[in-house]
Amino acid sequence: MKAITSTQFNFRKQTAKYEGKVRDVYTINDDLMVMIATDRISAFDVILPKGIPYKGQVLNQIAAMFLDKTEDIVPNWKIACPDPMVTIGYKCQGLPVEMIVRAYLCGSAWRAYKAGAREICGIKLPDGMRENEKFPTPIVTPTTKAEIGTHDEDISAEEIIRRGLMTKEQWEQLEKYALALFQRGTEIAAERGLILVDTKYEFGVRGGEIMLIDEIHTPDSSRYFYSDGYQERFEKGEPQKQLSKEFVREWLMSEGFSGKAGQSVPEMTPERVKIISDRYIELYENITGSKFTPAPESENIYERIETGIENMLARLV
Numbered sequence: 524m525k526a527i528t529s530t531q532f533n534f535r536k537q538t539a540k541y542e543g544k545v546r547d548v549y550t551i552n553d554d555l556m557v558m559i560a561t562d563r564i565s566a567f568d569v570i571l572p573k574g575i576p577y578k579g580q581v582l583n584q585i586a587a588m589f590l591d592k593t594e595d596i597v598p599n600w601k602i603a604c605p606d607p608m609v610t611i612g613y614k615c616q617g618l619p620v621e622m623i624v625r626a627y628l629c630g631s632a633w634r635a636y637k638a639g640a641r642e643i644c645g646i647k648l649p650d651g652m653r654e655n656e657k658f659p660t661p662i663v664t665p666t667t668k669a670e671i672g673t674h675d676e677d678i679s680a681e682e683i684i685r686r687g688l689m690t691k692e693q694w695e696q697l698e699k700y701a702l703a704l705f706q707r708g709t710e711i712a713a714e715r716g717l718i719l720v721d722t723k724y725e726f727g728v729r730g731g732e733i734m735l736i737d738e739i740h741t742p743d744s745s746r747y748f749y750s751d752g753y754q755e756r757f758e759k760g761e762p763q764k765q766l767s768k769e770f771v772r773e774w775l776m777s778e779g780f781s782g783k784a785g786q787s788v789p790e791m792t793p794e795r796v797k798i799i800s801d802r803y804i805e806l807y808e809n810i811t812g813s814k815f816t817p818a819p820e821s822e823n824i825y826e827r828i829e830t831g832i833e834n835m836l837a838r839l840v
Contacts, residue, residue: 524817526562526574526796527608532825534832544570545579545743551832556600556614559824560586560738564799566772567782568675573791575800580607580818581807586738588811593707597700599735600727602838605831607818615727615734619668619688621675622701625721626661626709628652630746630769632721645679655748655756655763661705663698668725696733697726708740715809717766718753720746742767742806766806771799 530547534557539550544565549557560583562574587610590601600612625632632643633654641648644664665683666675680698684691701724712719722745725737738744746767756763775781778789804815 524576526576527579528561528563528574530559530561530824532828534825534829536832536836544568545582550614552836554614555602555832555835556612557828557832558583558610558612558737559828560608560610564768564771566768566775567780569782569788571788571791573796575796575803577800577815577817578803581803581815582738582741582743583608583610585741585807585810586610589708589711589740590735592711593704593735593739596703596707597726597735598732599739600729600737602835603831605827606824609824609828609831611828611831611835612736613729613734615729615736617668617725617727617736618693618697618733620678620683620697621666621668622697622724622726623664623666623721624661624701624705624724625658625664626705627655627657627718627720627748629655629720629763632664644677645681653757653760655753661702663701666723693733700724700726700733700735704735704739708745711740712747712810713750715812716750717809718748718750720748720765720767722746740810742803747806747810766802766809770802 532549534549534551536552537549538553541548545561545563547559547561551557560579562576562578564571564575564578583604584607587601587604590599593599600615601610602612604610628636635643636648636652641650646662646664665678665680667678667688668675680694683689683694689697704724705719705722708722709719719740722740724735724739727734727736746769747765749764753763775789780786780788807815
C-alpha cells in the first residue's frame with residue numbers, strides 16, 4: 524500500500540487547515556476539528572522523507588480506543604471516527620504545555636541522566652540509577668509545545684505557573700488527570716503483557732472545561748516494553764524489547780542523525796519502511812488484542828468525512 528503523506532481537502536463549511544508533523548487538521552464551522560492521521564513520521568522534531576504505510580490508521584484507531592476507555596476520567600474531544608485514519612471532534616483552545624508522564628528512566632530522560640543531569644523539570648533524581656529502571660512512582664515532566672521545526676523544551680511546574688502558561692489550579696487539575704490516565708493505560712497494557720513506560724498527554728479548554736485532546740497511548744506518544752523478560756533484561760543491563768517509536772530514533776542515531784543542524788536523514792529504503800510499518804502493526808495488535816485490518820485503498824475518505832461532518836453539525840444544532 525502506498526503511504527498517505529498529504530491531504531488537500533476542501534470541506535463544506537471549512538474555516539481553516541493546519542498541518543502538524545504527522546496530522547492534517549481541518550477546522551469546520553469554527554466548532555469542529557477533523558484530524559487526519561497521515562502516514563508521515565517524525566523523529567527529533569524532523570519530518571522524515573518517506574511515509575510509513577498504515578501508520579496513520581494504527582495511530583488513529585489506538586487513540587480512539589483509549590479515548591473511549593478513559594472518558595470516565597476526563598472529558599475528551601472525540602465525537603466520531605468516520606474513517607480508520609480520521610477522528611472528528613470538538614474544537615478546543617489548546618493549553619501550551621504537554622504533560623509527559625514517566626514510570627521508567629529511559630529515552631531522552633536517560634540520555635540526559637547519563638550525561639550528568641540529576642534533575643528533570645524540577646524533579647530531583649538520585650545518583651546510581653540505571654537505564655530502564657522503574658521510578659518509585661510515576662513522575663510528571665512537562666514540556667512547552669514547540670512550533671514546527673523547533674524542539675519542545677522541558678519546564679518545571681513552578682515555571683509554568685510563573686510564566687502564566689496556565690494557572691496553579693489548571694496545573695493541579697492537569698497533573699491529576701495525567702496521572703489517572705497513566706494509571707488506566709498501565710492497567711490496560713498489563714492485561715496485554717505490556718508495560719506502559721512513558722507517554723504524553725495534551726489538553727485543551729472548551730466552554731471553560733478542560734478536555735483531553737489529540738492522541739493518547741499510541742506508539743508515537745508512548746513507549747511500551749514487553750513485561751515478559753523485563754526484569755531479567757534489566758538485571759543483565761540488556762536493551763528492553765519494546766514497542767514504540769524509539770526504535771526509529773535508535774536507528775537514526777546509529778546512522779549519525781539526531782536532528783542537529785547540518786545532519787542528513789539516512790536513506791529510508793523500502794526494506795526499512797516495511798520494518799517500521801510492521802512494528803506499528805505489531806503494537807496495534809498487541810495493545811488492542813485485535814488483528815489489524817488494513818482499510819481498503821478504494822474507499823473515498825473525503826466523502827466519508829463529509830458525511831461525518833454533516834452528521835456532527837446536525838447534532839450540534
